[in-house]
Amino acid sequence: MALASLAARSCVLVIVFGLCFLSISIEAKRSSTKVVNFKWEVEYMHWSPDCNEGVVMGINGQFPGPTIRARAGDTVVVELTNKLPTEGVVIHWHGIRQMGTPWADGTAAISQCAINPGETFIYKFIVDKAGTYFYHGHYGMQRSAGLYGSLIVDVAEYKKEPFHYDGEFNLLLSDWWHKNAHEQELDLSSKPFRWIGEPQSLLLNGRGQYNCSLAAQFSNPPLSQCKFTGTEQCAPQTMTVQPNKIYRLRIASTTALASLNLAIGGHKMVVVEADGNYVEPFSVYDMDIYSGESYSILFKADQNPSQNYWISVGVRGRKPNTPQALTILNYSPTLSTKLPTSRPPTTPLWNDYYHSKSFTNRIKALRGSPKPPTTYNRRIMLLNTQNRIDGFTKWAINNISLSLPVTPYLGSIKYNLKNAFANSQPPDSFSPSYDVMRPPVNPNTTHGDGIYMLKFNSTIDVILQNANALADNVSEIHPWHLHGHDFWVLGYGEEKFTDKDVVKFNLKNPPLRNSVVIFPYGWTALRFVADNPGAWAFHCHIEPHLHMGMGVVFAEGIYRLKNIPKEALTCGLTGKMFMDRKH
Amino acid sequence: MALASLAARSCVLVIVFGLCFLSISIEAKRSSTKVVNFKWEVEYMHWSPDCNEGVVMGINGQFPGPTIRARAGDTVVVELTNKLPTEGVVIHWHGIRQMGTPWADGTAAISQCAINPGETFIYKFIVDKAGTYFYHGHYGMQRSAGLYGSLIVDVAEYKKEPFHYDGEFNLLLSDWWHKNAHEQELDLSSKPFRWIGEPQSLLLNGRGQYNCSLAAQFSNPPLSQCKFTGTEQCAPQTMTVQPNKIYRLRIASTTALASLNLAIGGHKMVVVEADGNYVEPFSVYDMDIYSGESYSILFKADQNPSQNYWISVGVRGRKPNTPQALTILNYSPTLSTKLPTSRPPTTPLWNDYYHSKSFTNRIKALRGSPKPPTTYNRRIMLLNTQNRIDGFTKWAINNISLSLPVTPYLGSIKYNLKNAFANSQPPDSFSPSYDVMRPPVNPNTTHGDGIYMLKFNSTIDVILQNANALADNVSEIHPWHLHGHDFWVLGYGEEKFTDKDVVKFNLKNPPLRNSVVIFPYGWTALRFVADNPGAWAFHCHIEPHLHMGMGVVFAEGIYRLKNIPKEALTCGLTGKMFMDRKH
Structure with missing residues (x-):
C-alpha cells in the first residue's frame, strides 16, 4: 500500500x-x-x-x-x-x-x-x-x-501479517464450576468467607470432560475412557493439519480463575502475537496463559503423520485440583479418532515460577513496534493486598476495596454529578514501610469508589506491587487487565519495588499488552499514555478477585466527549438527571 | 393521648x-x-x-x-x-x-x-x-x-373485629425446591419442556424438615426423628396456648405451586376471615388453602392440656410427592418439646374434590358486608388452556399466552405510547364449540401482550372456565388472583359455563375476595367494579403457570391519575420518553 x-x-x-x-x-x-x-x-x-x-x-x-x-x-x-x-x-x-x-x-x-x-x-x-x-x-x-x-x-485488506502460515485454529480457554455463578457470588460475599475452590473442568472452546478422560490410560486418578459420537456438547474439537504445513494457533484465556499452561505434544511453538500486538518471535515447548491474555503461536506439522498428538492445557500458579483439558492434533489422513499413543504433555509444576517467569521475560515487542515515551508524568503504585471488612474477606488496592457505584463513572464525570462516587482520588502510593513479605499487620480495609483522574495525554507509570495475602507464606498470581489502552510492560521484579529498580526497565523493546501478571511477592511495571477519553477499569482478571474488590478505575479526557449515547446512561443519577432536566 | x-x-x-x-x-x-x-x-x-x-x-x-x-x-x-x-x-x-x-x-x-x-x-x-x-x-x-x-x-383504633379472641398466631405457608428459581425458570422455558416437579418441602413461616420428621414414628417412608436445639433455621415454631383460651390463627399461602390443607389435631376451627374480608363463621376440622389465599380461623384450646397437638399441612389437588409440614400446638405448661402421642391429622386425598368444593362453597360474606351490583356491564369469559408455541409448553387464556412487555402498562397507557403493547384487546370470550372436557384439538397458541381496557366504574363479570390440559383426562386446579380489587365470588360450577348457570349465582351473600380457585373441568364466576385507576394483573397464582403465560391484565381509568412517580417508569419507552422530551 x-x-x-x-x-x-x-x-x-x-x-x-x-x-x-x-x-x-x-x-x-x-x-x-x-x-x-x-x-x-x-x-x-x-x-x-x-x-x-x-x-x-x-x-x-x-x-x-x-x-x-x-x-x-x-x-x-x-x-x-x-x-x-x-x-x-x-x-x-x-x-x-x-x-x-x-x-x-x-x-x-x-x-x-x-x-x-x-x-x-x-x-x-x-x-x-x-x-x-x-x-x-x-x-x-x-x-x-x-x-x-x-x-x-x-489484518486490513492488502496488508499482511509479519509471518506466514498455511492455516489457523482458534482456542478459547475457560474454566467451569458446577456451582452456578450466582451462588459463587454469594459464597464470596459471605461471612465467614466461602472460597469457590478450583474449577471442576477446563474447557477448550467451551468443551471439557469431567467424568471421563480422552487419555484414560494415563489418567490419575483413573477415569473411564471418553466415548464420543462427535455431536456431544462436550466432545472435543480436534484440529486437523496437513503434514509439513505451518499453522497459526490463536489462544485466549477467559478463565474466571485458572492460570494455564498449554503444550502440543512433540511440537515446538513460536510465539508471534500477544494481546493483539506482534512480538519478537521465540520458540517454546509449553507456554503459560493467564486469564485475560491472548496469544498467537505458529507451529509446523513436522511430526510423524501416521500419529495424532495431544494438545494439553493444565493449571498453573495455584495448587491444581482440575484435570488437564485435552484435545487432539490430527494429522491428515490419519483418522481423527485415533488416540495419540504417547502420554499427554505434563504441565509444569504449579509453583515452578522460575519456568513461568522465564517464559514471560522472553516476550518482547516485534522490532519496529511503537516505543514507549521515555519518561512518565505520574507514577501510581498499586499495592495488592488481601484484607477484611467487618469480617468479610476482600482484596484491596492501596487499602481500598473497589465497590462500584450505581451510576456509571462515564456519565457522572461527564455531567459533573455530585455524590455519584467519592470525591477524593485513591492514593498514588502506599506506605514505604509496608512489609510485602508478611501478612498485613492490620488486615482491615474499607470499601471505596473513588477513581484515578488522569491528565489527558499524560504518560502514566503503574507499579503493581504484590504482597503476602492474609495467610502466612501465601502470595498469589494476579493477572491485571487494562481497558481502553495497551500498555508497555517495562519489567518485572522480586519483592518490593524501589526507585533503584527503574534502571531495570526495558525501554528498548517492551511488549505492548492489555494484560499483565504480577508474580507472587513481585512487582510489575507498566507505562501507558492516557490518550483515550473515557472511564476505564484496571483490575485483576480473576473474576472472584474483582468481585472481592480487586480493581481500580482510571478516567481521562471525558470532557472531550461530545455525544455519549443516553442509552448507556439510563440508570442511577444520570438516568434521573435525563428524566428531570428541563431543556 | x-x-x-x-x-x-x-x-x-x-x-x-x-x-x-x-x-x-x-x-x-x-x-x-x-x-x-x-x-x-x-x-x-x-x-x-x-x-x-x-x-x-x-x-x-x-x-x-x-x-x-x-x-x-x-x-x-x-x-x-x-x-x-x-x-x-x-x-x-x-x-x-x-x-x-x-x-x-x-x-x-x-x-x-x-x-x-x-x-x-x-x-x-x-x-x-x-x-x-x-x-x-x-x-x-x-x-x-x-x-x-x-x-x-x-382494625383501626377504637374499632373491633366482629369476633373475640385471646391471642393470635400467624402462619405463612410456602413450598420449597432444592433447584434454584433461575433454573426452574429455564426448565419451564425449555424445549422439550421440563416440569419442575413437586416441591421438596412445605414450609411453615419459612421452616420445614426435609431429611427428618417431627413425627418419625408415623412417617412413611420412614424418616429419622428431627432433633432441634431450637436455634436452627429449620426448627419448627411451636405455638403455645393457655388452656381454654380462644386463639386466632392467621394463615396465608404464598406457595409457588402447592394447594394445601391445614388441620390442628383434635381441634375444631371456625373460619372468620378470607383475603381480608370477614366471612360468616363456619366450623371445620380441616381446610383447603390455595396459593394466594389468606384466612383467619379461631380455635379454642379445649383439649387435654397435658398433651400437645399436631398442626399439619399437606398437599391437595396434585398427586403429592412432598411430606406434610408439621409443627406443634403446645398447651402451657406442658413442655413444648413433648411430642404429640397421636398421629398427625391425615390430609384428605389429593383428588377428593368433593371435600374441597364443600369447604369452598361454605365461604359466605359476613352478614352486613357490601353486596355486589345486581347487574354487570361487561362479561369476560376466560378459557384456561394448556398449549404449545413452537414446541414450547405454555398456558393460555382465550388462546393467548401472556408475554409481558418491556414498558409497564401503567406508563404506556398513561402517556399513550404506541408500540408499547398490542393495540387490540384480547377476546372477551372463546368459541362456544370449544370442548372443555377434551385436550385442545389444535394445541398451538400465540404470545400476546394485549390487555383488557375496562370502562372506569363499570361492573365486570369474569367467568373463569377450566378445561382439559394437553394430556387426556387432566384438568388442574388454578387459583386466580386479582390485583387492585376485591371481587365477589358469585359461584362455581361443573363443566362448561352456559347462560343458564346465571341463575345459580349467589347475589345475596357472595364472599369478597382477591383470590379464587377454578376446580378441574369447572368454572368460577366473579364480579367486581372497575373503580381503581391503574393496570392490574389477574393471573393464576401458581408461579410456574404465570411464568408460562397464564394471566391477563385489566386497566381502567388511568387517565384520571395525576402524578405517577417517574421512578416507577424509568425503563422501556417511558424511560426513553422522559429522557428525550423537551419540557
Missing part, C-alpha cells in the same frame, strides 16, 4: 471518529473496511460444557457465543438483546481499545448501565488493530456463568 | 397524604392513623429452610422477610433497596388494593419497572382494610426464590 493512500486513510479515520461513525460510508468507499453486523440474544441455556449438565449464559443458542470475525478498520455492530428473565447484562470487548467509543466498552457501572431484561443496546465500535481478542460479560460474575466468545481481527 | 394532640397530628398527616392520597383525609381526621416506615434490603443469603442448605432471597437478613404490622388506615412506607448483584426486583403487596397508588402494586412490567441493583424504590401505600395479607416478589420467579413475608393489618 502506498504511503499516500495510508495518509489519506488516516485522515478519513480522524473524521470518522469525530462524528461517532456517522460517516463510515466515506471510509468504506476508500478502502474495504466494512460494517459487520450481529444481532445477539443473551439467554440461559441447559448445556453440558464438561459432559455434566448445567446452565450456561449463551448467545443465540450457542456456547461459547458466536465468534466475531472482522478486519482491522471494520466497524463491529452488535445489537444485543437481553433475554434473561430478571438480570441485567453487558458485554466487554476485551482488548478492543474503544478509541472514541468509551460507552461501548461494556463494563457495568463504569462505561454504561446494565442492559435490562427485554431491552436492546447497540455496541458499535471500530476494531482498529489486527489480533486475537475475545469478549465476555462484565457484570456480577456473568463471565463465570459462561458469557464469552472469540473476537478475531484479521 | 389528648384529643387535641390527636387532631393536630392528623392535620400533619392530611398534608402528607394530600399529595397522593386525597380521599383518605376524612378518615385520617377521625382516627389516629400512622405512617409505618421500613427500610429493607433484598439480598441472597445462604439459608436452610428445610434443614438442607440452599440460597434464599431474603430481606434484611431474614427469611421470610420481616412481618409488616399496621392498623387499618395507616400508611406503610417501605424503602426498598436492591442488593442483588445483577437482578432487578419488585415487591407486590398481595391483597392491598392500592387505591390511588397503582404504581406501588409491585408488579414488574405492569405497575412499575423492576428496581435495578443498587437502586432504591419507595413503596408508599395505605392499608385501608384490616386483615391477613402477605407480600412477595413479582418479577421472574422471585417468589419461588423465597422473596415473601407477612403483612398484617389490625
